[in-house]
Amino acid sequence: MPSGSSSSDPHDGVTAAKRMPVQGIDVSKYQLDIDWREVRKAGTRFAFIKATEGGDRVDSKFAQNWAAAKAAGVPRGAYHFVYWCRRPHEEIGN
Helix, strand or coil: CCCCCECCECCHHHHHHCCCCCEEEEECHHHCCCCHHHHHHCCEEEEEEEEEECCCEECCCHHHHHHHHHHCCCCEEEEEECCCCCCHHHHHHC
């Protein structure tokens, strides 16, 4: 985010993205508890949910978010957060 900006004053890329016809989100444990029915009601069409990180971490909210997004009818995909300082086989194993 450019210096002096805030989430209430997003950069041009965010403003342009909000005008796109299909909206999705990226979530992890840092979003805490998510009301997935509200997410769907808000027009979110898909979610990418963090599953793993590095060579040995599982996102503590993954299973909860995965099941709740499905129950709310939000199409979802999982992703792995890469640590570039780890050896590739450690990342792949996780």
